[in-house]
Amino acid sequence: xxxxxxxxxxxxxxRADSFGARMVTEARRGSARxxxxxxxxxxxxxxxxxxxxxxxDETPDLVLLGVPDSAVANALESAVKVGAxxxxxxxxxxxxxxxxxxxxxxxxxxxxxxxxxxxxxINAISGVRALGYLEPDPLPVGGVGLITHSGSAFSxxxxxxxxxxxxxxxxxxxxxxxxxxxxxxxxxxxxxTELIALLLETPRSVPRLAxxxxxAADNNIPVVILTVGGSPRGRAMVAAHSGALAGDTEGxxxxxxxxxxxxxxxxxxFTDTIELFASGRRARFGTGIATVHDSGxxxxxxxxxxxxxxxxxxxxxxxxxAAIAECLDDGLTATNPLDVWGTGADTRTLFGECLQLMxxxxxxxxxxxxxxxxxxxxxxxxxxxAVLDTAGRTDSPIAVLTSxxxxxxxxxASRLRGAGVPVLEGYRSGLSGLGHLMRWPLPRGRVDNPVDxxxxxxxxxxxxxxTIDGVALLADYGIPVANSRPASSPxxxxxxxxxxxxxxxLKTVGTAHKSDVGGVVLGLADRAALxxxxxxxxxxxxxxxxxxxxxxxxVEISVGVVRNPGFGPLVVVAAGxxxxxxxxxxxxxxxxxxxxxxxxxxxxxxxxxxxxGWRGAEPVAIDRLVDVIIGFGCLAAELGDVxxxxxxxxxxxxxxxxxxxxxLVVPRAQ
Numbered sequence: 001x002x003x004x005x006x007x008x009x010x011x012x013x014x015r016a017d018s019f020g021a022r023m024v025t026e027a028r029r030g031s032a033r034x035x036x037x038x039x040x041x042x043x044x045x046x047x048x049x050x051x052x053x054x055x056x057d058e059t060p061d062l063v064l065l066g067v068p069d070s071a072v073a074n075a076l077e078s079a080v081k082v083g084a085x086x087x088x089x090x091x092x093x094x095x096x097x098x099x100x101x102x103x104x105x106x107x108x109x110x111x112x113x114x115x116x117x118x119x120x121x122i123n124a125i126s127g128v129r130a131l132g133y134l135e136p137d138p139l140p141v142g143g144v145g146l147i148t149h150s151g152s153a154f155s156x157x158x159x160x161x162x163x164x165x166x167x168x169x170x171x172x173x174x175x176x177x178x179x180x181x182x183x184x185x186x187x188x189x190x191x192x193t194e195l196i197a198l199l200l201e202t203p204r205s206v207p208r209l210a211x212x213x214x215x216a217a218d219n220n221i222p223v224v225i226l227t228v229g230g231s232p233r234g235r236a237m238v239a240a241h242s243g244a245l246a247g248d249t250e251g252x253x254x255x256x257x258x259x260x261x262x263x264x265x266x267x268x269x270f271t272d273t274i275e276l277f278a279s280g281r282r283a284r285f286g287t288g289i290a291t292v293h294d295s296g297x298x299x300x301x302x303x304x305x306x307x308x309x310x311x312x313x314x315x316x317x318x319x320x321x322a323a324i325a326e327c328l329d330d331g332l333t334a335t336n337p338l339d340v341w342g343t344g345a346d347t348r349t350l351f352g353e354c355l356q357l358m359x360x361x362x363x364x365x366x367x368x369x370x371x372x373x374x375x376x377x378x379x380x381x382x383x384x385x386a387v388l389d390t391a392g393r394t395d396s397p398i399a400v401l402t403s404x405x406x407x408x409x410x411x412x413a414s415r416l417r418g419a420g421v422p423v424l425e426g427y428r429s430g431l432s433g434l435g436h437l438m439r440w441p442l443p444r445g446r447v448d449n450p451v452d453x454x455x456x457x458x459x460x461x462x463x464x465x466x467t468i469d470g471v472a473l474l475a476d477y478g479i480p481v482a483n484s485r486p487a488s489s490p491x492x493x494x495x496x497x498x499x500x501x502x503x504x505x506l507k508t509v510g511t512a513h514k515s516d517v518g519g520v521v522l523g524l525a526d527r528a529a530l531x532x533x534x535x536x537x538x539x540x541x542x543x544x545x546x547x548x549x550x551x552x553x554x555v556e557i558s559v560g561v562v563r564n565p566g567f568g569p570l571v572v573v574a575a576g577x578x579x580x581x582x583x584x585x586x587x588x589x590x591x592x593x594x595x596x597x598x599x600x601x602x603x604x605x606x607x608x609x610x611x612x613g614w615r616g617a618e619p620v621a622i623d624r625l626v627d628v629i630i631g632f633g634c635l636a637a638e639l640g641d642v643x644x645x646x647x648x649x650x651x652x653x654x655x656x657x658x659x660x661x662x663x664l665v666v667p668r669a670q
Contacts, residue, residue, distance in 0.1 A: 001086030001112040001178070002168065002186060003126045004032050004062035008053060008084070010075050011066035012036035014044045019090070019132050023066045026120075029137050031127025035060055053078045063087040064120070064130055069094055072116075073101050080109040089115035089176070090132045099176055106177045118173025119151040122158075124166050125192065140165035143194025144278055145187035147172055147180050149201045150228075153267065157197075162271055163417030164278035167192055181208040184223075188215055195277050196223045199270070203255070203566035213259035214444070222277045222440060223261040226270040227252040250588040251567045257597075258590035260444040262436045268429035275422040276433045281397040282440070286365030288314030289434045290358040291401060292351060293370050294341040294383075298403060302337055302370050305427045311435035313337060314363035327353050337370070347382035348389070355390040359398060365438040368401040368430070373423065375409040384412045391421050397437055399423070401430045443600075449592035449634060456638040463642050463667050470663035474648060479631040480624075481648075482661040484548035493534045494527055496547035502526055505551075505661075506533050509544040512664055517541065523550060551661055554654035555610045555620055559628055560647030561591075561636040563668065569640025571633050573601045576650035591640065593633035598626045611653065620653035628658045644668045 007027050013020025024044060027034045035058075036044050039051035050056050053063065053075075063079040065072055069091050079087050087106075093099050093116035106113045114121060120131040124141045135158050142165025148154045154171035167190060170183050180198060185208075187193045196216060203209070216223050227249065256263035264270050289311060293299040306313065313336045316324075324334035327350060329342025340354050351369065358367045369387050383400075391398050400416055402408050405425035413423045424430030455476060462468055471481045485496035486509070497504050508519035519541055521533040530547070537545060558576035561569050571593060574586035587601040602608060602625065613619040628651055635646060644667065648660035 001062055001088075001114065001130075002121065002123045002128065002170075004060070004086065004128050004130070006033040006035065006058060006060045006062070007128070007130065008035040008037055008056060008060035008063045008079075009066065010037045010053065010063060010079075012038045012041070012044055012049060014041060019066050022134055023064055023132050025134065026129045026131040027064065030122075030129035032062070033058075053082045053084070056082070059083045061085060062128070062130060064132075065089050065091070066132055067091065069098060073098060073105070076102060076105050080105055080111065084111070086112040087114070088118065088120050088130050089113060089173075090118060090120065091115075092117045093174065093176065099174075103176050111177070112182075113177035114170065115173040116176055117151075119154050119171035121168070121170040122166070123168055125168070125190065135159070139169070142166055142278060143192060143280075144169075144274060145184070145190070145193045145196045146170065146198075147183045147187075147196075148199035149173065149175070149180075150199055153199050156267070157271065160271060161414075163275045163420070163422055164195075175202075175204055179204040179209075181205040181212055184209065184212040184216070188212060188219070188221065193221060194280070195274065196221060197270070197274050198223065198225045200225060200227050200252075203251070206255070206567055210255070210259050213261050217260035217441060217444060220441065223259075224264060224270065224273050224277065224436075225252070225256055225261050226264050226267065248564070248566075250586075251564045251570060254570055254588040254590045255567055257442070257600075258444060260442045262440065262442065264432070264436070266429070268426050269432045272422075272424045272426065272429040272433040273436050275417075275424070276397070276399060276437050277440075279397070279399075279420050279422050281395065281420075283365035283397055283438050284395075286314055286361075286363055286438065288312040288336075288363060288365065289431075289438055290314055290316075290361070290364040290367045291337040291370040292354050292358060292367070293337060293339050294351075295371075296339045296341075298370065298372075299337045299339045301403070302401075302427055302431070306431045309428060309432045309435065311431050311438070314361065314365070316358075316361050316363060320357055320361040323357050324354055327357075336364075347380075348385045351383065351386035352389045355386060355398065356393060359390060359394045359396040364396075366397040366399070366434045368399045368424070368434060370401040370403075370427075372404060372407055373400055373402050373409055373412055374407045375412075381412065384415055387416060387421055388419055391419060399430070399434070401427065401434070403427050443596065447592050447594040447597070449637065451638050452634075459639055460642055463639070466667070468665050468667065470646070470665045473635070473646070473665060474631070474660055474663055477631040477635045479628050479648065480657060480659045481663070482548050482551055482659050484546045486544070486546050488543045488545070490531060490534060493530060493545065493547055497524070497527060497530045500547060500549045502530075503550040504530060505548045506530065506537060507546050507548065507662065508537055508541040509546060511541070514662070548661065551652050551659060552654055552656075554652040555607070556650035557625065557653055557658075558586075558647060558649035559632050559651050559660075560645060560649070560664075561632055561640060561643065563640060563644045569636040569643070571601070571629065571636055572647075573605065573629055575605060575607045589633075591633040591636035593630055595626055595630065598629040598633070601629060602626070618655040621655060621657050625651070625653045625658040628660070642668050 011020045036049040041049040063084045146169040151171045321334045399422040401424045487493040506521045514520045524530045556577035558574040585606045587604040647664045651660045
């Protein structure tokens with residue numbers, strides 16, 4: 001499909017500005033032999049037009065179907081009959097029945113299909129253009145492989161006139177047959193692919209896509225992913241748009257973290273990050289960024305935005321600071337971020353020297369000249385010259401960072417980009433991009449954690465039979481659980497209390513949020529207190545309870561597994577106890593987990609300082625809490641396909657360990 005040598009345009013038209021005419025124009029701009037199909041024409045321009053695919057003098061490699069939904073199934077069936085191996089479906093293919101028919105026809109014929117609801121593709125290397133809309137000709141050629149579910153974003157990026165070019169650009173639409181994983185694998189087979197950019201609504205073929213992204217990371221090829229449909233309204237819009245289920249933001253973030261992909265938040269960050277990475281320069285050292293400014297106020301603004309997006313500034317060495325101080329006018333301070341503007345004398349030399357000193361500092365990973373690259377009415381090009389001077393003397397990453405894209409001088413931006421210097425069009429998006437470049441390559445969550453087949457099969461049988469003991473399940477995965485005993489009568493309750501030793505905790509059975517309904521009573525000090533508590537609980541919530549040993553106070557954490565419709569089982573670590581939903585402090589990851597990945601989950605929590613000891617409290621045993629998270633990762637990897645959720649809330653973390661004191665298990669709905 002992507003390297004087609006012959007293309008048949010079904011629905012070709014001689015009517016100017018029609019969809020059929022645009023298909024013909026674009027196909028003829030490409031490298032493939034073009035055949036036109038429409039029974040209403042004998043010829044269009046200097047090309048003959050056949051009434052049907054069956055009457056062509058060769059079997060086309062690719063069929064472009066520019067026909068309405070009412071005709072698309074018959075047209076695709078004709079393509080299958082003549083043996084065409086691939087097709088592009090531009091129409092929306094509205095309706096589940098039609099989509100099912102398309103998938104069945106293509107799958108049985110082993111046909112590659114781009115779409116439906118797409119804008120087609122351009123292979124800039126083979127020269128194939130399979131489009132229904134006019135796009136730049138020639139397309140800027142570079143190392144980027146772009147695959148996007150959005151047709152509008154496809155056109156936007158092809159026409160953006162940014163500092164990068166394409167090897168492959170695909171508007172894949174609904175991906176009824178051929179999906180993102182297929183396109184990424186194709187791009188990775190091309191030795192000229194230097195960066196992969198994905199704009200995705202829906203996770204499809206997740207295991208294959210994950211394998212492809214790991215392959216990209218193994219080959220030092222950055223993958224930048226913009227995802228949509230993370231909000232409730234966004235998810236509904238994706239479903240209405242393509243009939244598909246969107247992946248939520250946390251699921252995508254976990255997937256990207258596990259595969260080493262760069263997850264971005266909007267189109268501005270997407271394009272700035274692509275441009276940065278497409279320049280080819282990588283951070284060789286450093287722990288922070290550096291920026292050089294011509295404005296004190298904008299320097300402070302830059303610092304504020306960087307703090308907001310979590311991008312640190314590097315601490316400069318004393319030698320760098322002293323050397324910068326020698327360059328500055330009186331009254332200016334050698335610091336990072338750096339305000340250089342004083343008298344304005346010899347701007348090119350001054351800014352160039354400061355940029356050079358920043359790029360050479362061992363703490364600086366990425367340097368940017370943060371100026372509003374506006375048109376200078378006196379013809380001054382000192383800023384651009386200073387950056388180009390520095391770029392020519394270093395292999396370290398360097399960029400220009402602007403605050404307002406609408407004021408960027410096109411000539412200066414073109415000159416910089418032409419020399420391989422990225423021009424980032426916005427503080428928030430640009431600083432985020434600098435942070436991505438600084439941190440790349442990203443750590444991945446890969447871990448060699450073999451499945452315990454005997455354990456997995458044992459628990460699958462129990463789950464199928466509906467006999468799930470949550471406490472035993474956790475214990476079998478190495479997760480410490482509070483000592484407890486089930487009971488359903490006054491005598492059994494007292495026997496359990498005597499065996500465990502007082503004080504004890506009494507809990508109802510079968511309720512998710514026990515504390516909300518009075519289903520948890522803590523600190524029962526003796527038999528009388530336990531008997532009274534049980535009588536009240538049994539009367540209101542039923543006789544089935546558990547009696548548990550009272551645990552010492554500690555930090556309450558929730559650890560669990562939740563099945564995501566797109567990504568499968570995900571491990572969730574959150575601030576626990578009764579406030580779990582209220583404060584929404586949680587971290588999500590794909591199983592299984594390494595110790596490093598489990599620790600990163602804890603590090604992302606806002607309550608992380610509590611674990612290190614807060615206001616005189618003892619630090620908790622972090623290693624034991626990490627063991628609990630890893631245990632849930634193993635559980636998710638082995639049983640995540642037969643469980644919708646498993647949650648231990650709370651896990652009480654203390655200086656002596658981490659123990660789950662309540663567990664909820666939800667089998668997967670059939």
